[in-house]
Amino acid sequence: MKSAAADRLFSRSAAVASCVGSILIGMLQSLYGPSIPGLRHEFGLSPSGAGLGLSLHFTGGVAGVLAFNAIHSRISNRALLAWSYALMAAGGAGFALAPNWLLALAAAFLCGLGFGGIAYGLNQLFAVGFGERATAMLNVLHAHFGIGAVLGPGVVAWLGPDDYRYAFGACAVLAAALVLAGSRGVRTQVSDGPPAERGNRGLGLPRVLVGFLVLYILNVAVEAGVGGWEPTHLETIGYSAAMAASTTSVFWLMMTVGRFLVVPITLRHSPERILAVCAAGMTVCLLLTLFKGVAPVAYAGVGLFIAPVFPTGLSWLNKALPQARRAGAWVIAGSMIGGVAAPPLLGVGIEASGIHAVPWLLTALSGASLLATLRLIRLTRRSAS
Structure with a gap:
């Protein structure tokens, strides 16, 4: 309430x-x-x-x-x-x-x-x-x-x-x-919720928190992977360097636009439903990057679908674990580590498989993110029951 x-x-x-x-x-x-x-x-x-x-x-x-x-x-x-x-x-x-x-x-x-x-x-x-x-x-x-x-x-x-x-x-x-x-007008304390919530350290907490960490690491890996490797992939399949760079800028722009567009949707649908749709949409768009004719548009679509994940996931985390409100710090820190580690790790996979493997590698990460989202939905529903 x-x-x-x-x-x-x-x-x-x-x-x-x-x-x-x-x-x-x-x-x-x-x-x-x-x-x-x-x-x-x-x-x-x-x-x-x-x-x-x-x-x-x-x-x-x-x-x-x-x-x-x-x-x-x-x-x-x-x-x-x-x-x-x-x-x-x-x-x-x-x-x-x-x-x-x-x-x-x-x-x-x-x-x-x-x-x-x-x-x-x-x-x-x-x-x-x-x-x-x-x-x-x-x-x-x-x-x-x-x-x-x-x-x-x-x-x-x-x-x-x-x-x-x-x-x-x-x-x-x-x-x-x-x-x-920036601090004027902010209350000095945050309500920590009723005592029953603060004391409830249920057995589902560690698994749910780990699930959110995995979800964030995977999504940041997709975000960093697209931002880092999209230009190289597009150039490899025949697009000019200028076109590849412009398309990458559109990807970041769509991430901004997507967060504004999702605002009215968040008032009618739950965070978990939004994240499930986003994960499915990302996966489909990344599969479409396999086809040269639609690859630039598909990458823009990835930006649109991945846009709400980070902020909407934090809201879901706060609702799923009200007894562990500091859990957000671990998720944010984990996402930063994921953003640093993902590009070089993807680079190892690309060196082994070639630039043409970029869509497949990113699709695998996005598919894993979809599975993690569905698993989290089951975990959080079980913890709430």
């Missing part, structure tokens, strides 16, 4: 500021890749050396999720968000002003800590702070993350890679502004 406390967790201005914060973390994550030419020129780096910036950012992100989850019970929601934005502001400014690469990497890690805190904090608070509208609001939140991810490369392209410092500096200024604006 929706509680009055949940309704008061966010003021309208705080919800808007949170969406701006989601745009910010989407931009920050997407700035590293387009900045690589500028980083190599500035610090004399190899391609792999320049790529360490994003790796340290994600490493900090995982650490930030787990660290803020560990201390959340001892600090207020406002403090969690304020400290996270402050870390991002310090990290972004440090990356923009770093005189050498070691300090830049340290700043990227610091920025990642704040990134992880905001990723954990906003997802957790939106999951419990909007009652029956949580699924819809989580999709709105993640749609704004997508807007930031689309804007970031555009900003670097407009400035030029050698002026990447200005892009990171602007993000630092925005993060500093959100230290106060």
